[in-house]
Amino acid sequence: MGLSVAANIYHFLSQTRELFGDEIFIQSSLDNINQGSGYDFPGSLQEFNDKINSCHKCQLGDARTKFVFGVGDPKADLLLVGEAPGVDEDRLGEPFVGRAGKLLDKILAAIHLNRTKGVYICNVLKCRPPNNRDPLPSEVDQCEPYLQHQIRLIKPQLIVALGRVAGKTLLKQDIPLKAMREKIYHYEEIPLIVTYHPAALLRNSGFKAPTWKDFQWIQSILDGKTNIG
Numbered sequence: 001m002g003l004s005v006a007a008n009i010y011h012f013l014s015q016t017r018e019l020f021g022d023e024i025f026i027q028s029s030l031d032n033i034n035q036g037s038g039y040d041f042p043g044s045l046q047e048f049n050d051k052i053n054s055c056h057k058c059q060l061g062d063a064r065t066k067f068v069f070g071v072g073d074p075k076a077d078l079l080l081v082g083e084a085p086g087v088d089e090d091r092l093g094e095p096f097v098g099r100a101g102k103l104l105d106k107i108l109a110a111i112h113l114n115r116t117k118g119v120y121i122c123n124v125l126k127c128r129p130p131n132n133r134d135p136l137p138s139e140v141d142q143c144e145p146y147l148q149h150q151i152r153l154i155k156p157q158l159i160v161a162l163g164r165v166a167g168k169t170l171l172k173q174d175i176p177l178k179a180m181r182e183k184i185y186h187y188e189e190i191p192l193i194v195t196y197h198p199a200a201l202l203r204n205s206g207f208k209a210p211t212w213k214d215f216q217w218i219q220s221i222l223d224g225k226t227n228i229g
């Protein structure tokens with residue numbers, strides 16, 4: 001057994017234990033562990049949601065109204081990631097609802113997408129931070145493995161971080177959003193770009209033009225007209 005295979009098995013078991021506790025899933029063949037660009041984990045998004053939606057790994061689990069797993073096409077090419085649920089999301093259990101969510105739906109419609117086909121929407125944190133404060137590093141440490149597992153189940157072609165906080169959290173770089181835009185990064189080996197959060201567009205209409213530019217770029221990538229390597 002090569003070192004990389006052993007390392008992959010160790011990583012798989014560590015991640016699975018992190019996600020599911022002592023209930024370790026092993027498929028009938030370990031050959032499944034290292035296929036494609038990542039790991040093949042068992043189960044569906046719904047099964048994963050069922051596993052984790054009573055999580056209390058961090059303090060936010062005690063204060064939430066609803067756990068906000070994510071919504072959309074389980075085989076989406078485009079994964080949109082925000083930082084954390086807000087007050088409306090906490091109340092309804094769905095990400096990006098309210099005025100910002102409606103605006104996001106309009107932006108998606110403009111590139112011929114919607115949240116039921118071709119798109120999956122979720123947050124880094126699955127529970128609302130009090131008063132919509134930024135996620136704490138300790139909360140991200142606890143919750144980020146859930147996002148990583150969602151990514152492995154969905155296998156999107158492109159990840160788009162919505163807003164500076166989501167970008168900072170996924171990139172592990174605390175830089176202005178302006179500096180994050182118009183670049184290709186990678187997260188979990190998937191190309192990632194960063195654009196404005198739709199709530200920022202409601203506060204400042206000057207962000208609409210650059211956001212539209214970003215979404216035209218996103219459309220071009222998804223349509224295969226822009227090669228991102």
Ligand code: SF4
Nearest residue numbers: 055058061126127143
């Ligand atoms: S924020 Fe994440 S880690 Fe914290 S309780 Fe909610 S699901 Fe669990």
